[in-house]
Amino acid sequence: MKKNCHVGHSSSPSLRRCDTGFTLVELLVTIAIAALLMFVALPAFVTFQKNAQLSDAVSNFIAATNAARANAMKQGVNTYLVPNSGTNWGSGWMVFSDLNWNQTYDAGTELVILSHESPASSISISIPTTSSFSSGYVLFNGSGYPRLKSGAFGGGTLVMSNGTRSSSIIIDPAGRTRSCTTGTTGC
Numbered sequence: 001m002k003k004n005c006h007v008g009h010s011s012s013p014s015l016r017r018c019d020t021g022f023t024l025v026e027l028l029v030t031i032a033i034a035a036l037l038m039f040v041a042l043p044a045f046v047t048f049q050k051n052a053q054l055s056d057a058v059s060n061f062i063a064a065t066n067a068a069r070a071n072a073m074k075q076g077v078n079t080y081l082v083p084n085s086g087t088n089w090g091s092g093w094m095v096f097s098d099l100n101w102n103q104t105y106d107a108g109t110e111l112v113i114l115s116h117e118s119p120a121s122s123i124s125i126s127i128p129t130t131s132s133f134s135s136g137y138v139l140f141n142g143s144g145y146p147r148l149k150s151g152a153f154g155g156g157t158l159v160m161s162n163g164t165r166s167s168s169i170i171i172d173p174a175g176r177t178r179s180c181t182t183g184t185t186g187c
Contacts (some may be wrong), residue, residue, distance in 0.1 A: 072140035087136030100102035131156020
């Protein structure tokens with residue numbers, strides 16, 4: 001910082017006046033350091049944001065399966081978790097009680113328990129094994145067990161990925177839902 005001090009007619013300290021400020025070189029060095037820090041931090045921030053979006057989508061999906069299971073046991077009716085659009089889980093999902101037992105959602109007559117919009121566009125959703133996920137629904141019966149419409153076991157695995165990290169969501173035969181990092185031991 002450049003400091004120019006001018007002394008008035010008297011040598012009294014109260015008459016001393018100083019001009020303070022930054023030199024052009026100091027300002028350019030500060031801007032260069034700030035630009036370098038942004039250059040280094042931006043990729044880490046983007047990765048952090050994508051991982052946060054993935055965690056959010058996984059948590060919301062698990063919350064939806066838990067809400068479906070809890071509602072099925074509480075009401076004693078089949079409760080479905082279905083994609084908002086056909087069999088495309090990337091379109092978002094909703095949970096509804098099948099009050100008339102016709103195995104489909106009827107707007108206006110069925111109770112929507114929970115609805116979720118589509119996850120971030122950076123997240124892809126795949127189904128690695130044959131399960132009720134590939135049929136476009138997850139059904140919990142009144143006892144809280146995952147079933148297919150035919151009555152067979154209806155659990156399975158769904159994988160959400162952001163390109164660098166992926167999480168598997170697993171519904172076991174008892175209806176419990178868990179997630180794990182895809183490819184790790186026990187997943």
